[in-house]
Amino acid sequence: MFPVDFPLVEETDLRSASEQYLLSLESRPKDNEWFQSPKTSKLEITANSIKWLQLFEDDQTKCSILALHPPGDPSQVVALYLHGSWWCVNDVIRTSCESRTDLLPVQSLMERLIMFLLNQVVEMPSQEETLFSMHTRTESAKLLWRDGQAVGFYTVKHKGSLCDSWSGRCYQMPVLDTVLVRRSWRRRGLGLKMLADFCSSFPSEEVLGISVPLSASMVAVCRHFLHLNEDHRDRLYEVEAPGAWTQQRNIWLNIQLSRYLLTVDEVG
Template identity: 70%
Template sequence: MYPVDLPALVDTDLTSASEEYLSSLESRPDDNEWFQLSQTSKVAITANHVRRLQLFEDDQPDCPLLALHPPDDPQVVALYLHEKWWHVDDVLRTSSNSRIGLISVQSLTERVIVFLLSQVVERSSHEKMLFSLHPRTESCKLLWRDGQAVGFYTIKHKGSLCDGWSGRCYLLPALDTVLVRRSWRRRGLGLQMLADFCSSFSTAQFLGVSSPLSPSMVAVCRSFLQQHEEHLEHLYEVEAPGGWTQRRNIWLSIQLGRYSLGINESNPTSGEKQRYEDDSSQKTYNCRVDPTSLTSCNVNTYPAIGSSVQQMKACDPSRGGSSQSSKISGTGCSPAAHTDDLDSGPPTRPPPSLNTKHTLKSNPSPYAESHEEKPEGTQSSAKRVRRS
């Protein structure tokens, strides 16, 4: 059995067990224990090779997670859970046949898995931060395939707080972060998660995807909207808290060329078609403490995972008044928002972004056909998905 299959952990139990183990480790003599990474490599379990990781954003009360790393290498290779060391790959696995597809995160161990996916296992060596930390109460769903966690997405519910200091609340449900592991991309999983999000809020009049959208997330949204025209006038890119001055229709923005996919849209090559056809990672950043390095970050761009990076340029003058932090983070509150903003309907004169069905028919995307994603069951072998 794997950690996620064992009895549920409690915050206080994890904290006390971690502190007791670390204390005993610091007083232990030089005869070290070893953690076997493979048949040919192992890591000494010493106080110098173990560090405490912050599991949640603004973690109060503290919930430390002990991580083991090789000497002179910050890469985490094992976690201390249930009073023993587990290889990171084993923490991401399950022996339960019932864990398949998208399942809501409930237990502390499942939140540890979200932490690993967002902060550790998918982080490139040149990236200081993949996502910023999530709150301990963040609404998440893990995607399980073949006995392992292969991705997740998080949601900001309507009425939930944008942050811990302003008192502003989201005015519509928003898909906040999305990640699919690199080895599982090009299989339509990003499209599956976006569809699951929309179906989970089928009665909501408007739905949001946190800004900024990565190029690959734009491709996923375009493919989804081409298949689900009923959402053309309901899916918006939003900055928190999502008032009408902080949202814009995604399909109209695609038609107007407001997003860059980093490809030659007039005549994409076959390789370029393949590259953005499928799974994206939608990321949001804040300047916060990196839990795995405990150093400050200063993020000014948002690279897309698994693709050549090119920052999107949004040329929408209606989005004035937003703070710089709200442009970087999909969850930062904009000072332009007002508490009396309502989500009951558009302004008296609807913005042009609502008239999208006519746009779809009269001004089709010059590259819509080349990026249209086939159903999951009919894709060829080369198939194709974000806070803190």
């Protein structure tokens, strides 16, 4: 079993167990605990090699977990402290549950942790890519599972949901906000699959949005999708929040007018 397969855990229990572990580690007369990762050398676990990771954007309750990093390099994450043990990152995003396959709604804290890891740790952006911001704890999302591991996700801003915490503006249509596919799983049609799933999830909505700016890879996915699905050409718009009429631009029209910078390397 992997962390996502364990019984559901409350974030207060997760925080409490982590705090108790950290206190016990700091009170030991001599640090003698080690972690062996398949991809790194043996690491001694000390208070100086552990940091807190905050999982959610603007989180008032500070839902955080302990992360192990190499000596002198806190920007890296080697392992996470979950269910009383240290788990390497690659094992945290895996599952032993055979029914966990394809696109599934994100519901549990562990699934949101996997989203965080894919977003902020596993798939660090190249110079040509943009780092996605952290998501909120209530973000509507689906994880994509393949061969016992999470290989991507997408998030949605629902119609009527708040655009932010200060303006009171609400989205005027469902908006596809974030799409991520791990590099090793790209060029297999997974980005196309997620876009199709998003569109089919709102059959009664005449107009659907995709958050601006569209990356070159997302434009490539949209071009492929709209080439195959003519009925969606008048339905998909790039939008700025909250998506008023003046903040909508038809994606198919923009593709035909060559208003996007295209690339041969697609997200999916």
